[in-house]
Amino acid sequence: MKKIQISPSILSADFSQLAKEIKKLEEGGADMIHVDVMDGHFVPNLTIGPPVIKSLKKHSSLPFDVHLMISPVHKYIEDFSEAGADIITIHPEATDDMNNSISKIKGLNKKVGVSLNPETKVEVILQHLDKIDLVLIMSVNPGFGGQKFMPEVLTKVRDLKKLKIEKKLDFDIEIDGGINFENSKQAIEAGANILVSGTTIFKSNDGDIKKNIELLRSK
Ligand code: DX5
Ligand code: ZN
Secondary structure (H helix, E strand, C coil), X not given: CCCCEEEEEHHHCCHHHHHHHHHHHHHCCCCCEEEEEEECCCCCCXXXXXXXXXXXXXXXXXXXXXXXXXXXXXXXXXXXXXXXXXXXXXXHHHCCCHHXXXXXXXXXXXXXXXXXXCCCCHHHHHHHCCCCCEEEEECCCCCCCCCCCCHHHHHHHHHHHHHHHHHCCXXXXXXXXXXXXXXXXHHHHHCCCEEEECHHHHHCHHHCHHHHHHHHHCC
């Protein structure tokens, strides 16, 4: 059984204090930093790019779990790798050659993740499961923090867990969107071993990050 890891999303952080916020995440016991990159095209929101990631990298020893909600994504992979991404997660709809994009990320010695939106079926990535390090299951439609968890995506988590066993694969299953103290247990039981959370970690219990990370992990 893989150790449950917590990847707080800095989308819910105070963007005017990002270096301080990621230090608080590290001190609070986060396993990695989830960085939501949005381009206003693939998703209806705009956030940060490689220059910000590069400057933040100096302020944390944690792996940067970079979620690219940008399209087309292939031509930006190298920039995010150089900026300091340790995990580079892309959406299948954002590249016209998934094999090429996966090879590009692996060629840069980064971990490769593939993200499935709520309406995207597991079948879309079946052929890639033996080449990737992580599947990111979206439990909200991507673009914003603070949305409501969509429990129907847990079926995909269970299906992926079964596929891992059947095919003897070892990719991580990360779930992202609306994760809180009420639903984290069912996400873990379904088979997720990495929980992304923004609002719950930064806003619950008067913003007690350490307590919120511990509560999420302990479910
Ligand atoms: C949404 C992002 C998520 C989001 C999670 O497009 O990919 O990572 O920031 O935030 P919460 O936990 O607030 O739903
Ligand atoms: Zn995300």
